[in-house]
Amino acid sequence: MSDTAAQPRSDADESDDASADATATDEPTDPDEEQGAGPVSTGAESVVAALEAAGAKTAFGVQGGAIMPVYDALYDSSIRHVTMAHEQGASHAADAYGVVAGEPGLCMATSGPGATNLVTGIADADMDSDAMLALTGQVPTEFVGNDAFQETDTVGVTRPITKHNYFAGGADTVGDTVGEAFELSRAGRPGPTLVDLPKDVTQDETDRTPGPATPPAGTDPDPNADQEAVEEAARAIESAERPVCLFGGGVIKADASDEARTFARSYGIPVTTTMPGIGSFPEGDDLCLSWAGMHGTGYANLAITHTDCLIAVGTRFDDRLTGGIDTFAPEAEVIHVDIDPAEISKNVHADYPLIGDAGRVLDQLTAAVREGPDTEAWRERCAEWKETYPLTYATPDDEPLKPQFVVEAFDEATDDDTIVTTGVGQHQMWASQFWTYSEPRTWVSSHGLGTMGYGVPAAVGARVAADTMGEEDRDVVCFDGDGSFLMTMQELSVAVREELDITIAVLNNEYIGMVRQWQDAFYEGRHMASDYTWMPEFDKLAEAFGALGLRVDDYDEVAPAVEEALDYEGPAVVDFHVDPEENVLPMVPSGGANGKFAAAEDQL
């Protein structure tokens, strides 16, 4: 193995191209013209020029010794930098920014502790296939490997949780590396990339302007699926009796919600989504059975259990979706559309693999199906399940406030384009169950990694994204648990400083509720370490941060508090004291059969 650091494109190739052009047109060519990267004098300036040329508008991060040259170069840049309270906040904010804006999010940190603090957010983005670029400072090259002050092997630490990571080799190439990493993060199946930037590399002089950013060869796959395979899948759809669409997060990442809607509606095929796929298909639509999986709706899980043709698009068949593989869609032929060939037959065998971009392949399928299947009887059956197993909860007068009611109150008070972010736990499930999502990129949550504390920094990132897109009117609501909120609430200080209009609804049950629910179901109610009666008063903490703080204990206080919080121009925190004993239902026990979900607690 050679010791040369990442050198994305061979310089020889480029100069060859340039000279060929020059002879052809007899004019000096300017390789930067098209992307507009300006002249640079240091590696750090080259990094920033590459980011600007690639279209990055916003960065989230925290300063520090090894990254200082890059920050200094940002001083004169058009890129907005949002200083976060903690690097974990930076990586979640960048992730959420990317989800909402449909662009790679950008986060930055110094070496050592700065870089390790980014790790959770990078891993989160990796699990959810979110495009994100992380830039980390590193000790000067000559000290690398010597356990120098604030040194961490960031490339080593983040290798399993990035799509690819780079150790920047020199000031002349670092800009190209950064541009490539940015493009790579969104090419094909999106994911986080990282560039580790030794301080000497960013400090060194260079006059080499980075070229136009392109992903490395072979990483931007053909968007169309093999036409023959499409025809075969179309025949399977035509002859299906009980077809079901399963739209995953990939539909949203591919901006394929329109194609997905057209496809399902053209043939009257009932639709389920995965949890990351929420918003790809409007939940108010008659065809929609909402999301399937551990806490998905009973009717989605029944439809998946009984389907004979599962049209799965952009999903990786996570175990929280499938439950036990042996009982997942046991009678279905599976058509699996995915941009990533490695997802095909990874967890569930695909009878009809269609490798390509979700939108393009759905268009191909729509064109290839000659006569749609007759789904009337099947749709009726799904409708019956919908009647029999509605999402519901008990609200007798004398009970403490139900968390589900709070979610519904916010849903009713806001528009369809409202962005919801969450922490992880029961509140996350209620926020996904009791809110009717109708648009993509409005549901921003931590799915694959399940990161408590995702909600507040994600709300910051989502708000900044909406504002950057000129969508200041959209609401951003974060549903958080008391436990999750406490993990990253310091980012509230950022929201106050930046005057970000977000509303945080803490569904405070004085438990880490999801754990308490499992302890009650599977550990004889032994509440080991799940009892959070020591929670601070969040409304007062909010005020201490300079935000609006409200507290709600009863049903009749909900609507006025919701209104006040939404109307407040700036960050507002409402501490809803909700029924501590409320459980998330339905529930498929871990590894169980989806069709055997528990609709009530005594069925667990």
Added chain:
Amino acid sequence: MSGDASDGDAPAVSDADSRTTPDADSRPLPGEQPGPDERDHPEGRRNLEGIRIDPVVEAEHESRRAVISALVEDEPGVLARVSGLVSRRQFNIESLTVGPTTVDGHSRITMVVEETDPGIDQIEKQMAKLKPVISVGEVAGDAVISELVLLKVEADDPAAVHAVSEMYDGRTVDAGPETITVELTGDKANIDNAIGAFDRFGIVEIARTGPTALARGDTPTAPGEKPGTAGEPTTHDD
């Protein structure tokens, strides 16, 4: 903020108001719905690989040895990337060898794994995702597969050691009063047999490289690979 939603005559808030003393919902409550065992369940099943199975023939895949060859870009950490990825996904690497190719900046990784067919397929697909991996595939069944081993045995009977090593086309590379070191190459069976034969002299140390392989004839070893000479492109991408 949400002026438009809560101002005006939006029913939202007043709706919520009307629910300030919530009624018992008219919809069936969780406790009133049919339980898990009252629902009909399909007959079908899938096996561990997620393949739909005929309940009578529960097909499970047998694992087999496969030699995977990957052409990779010779950048730092590529070996760690490949081995880390494969082990993280719980595939067992039996051996891994790496060396340069005819092309500057390219290396060949030869990996032997013992896996089921779906597992082997998955390893190839996962490896193909790595940025420095140019091309990867299983080496055809009749490929030339060879391994190098160095064996150090006790030197009590040098003539007998020499005889055995001749039998296996070995070569003595170091001989001293205490130990003799022999170098052998061959396929797995040949080497295993040889080690068995040397056993009686008392094997002191052993170092095996693990197999490395090339496809026979003009079949490319990694898919799409072109027979190249120094400096020439060897892949479909170029």
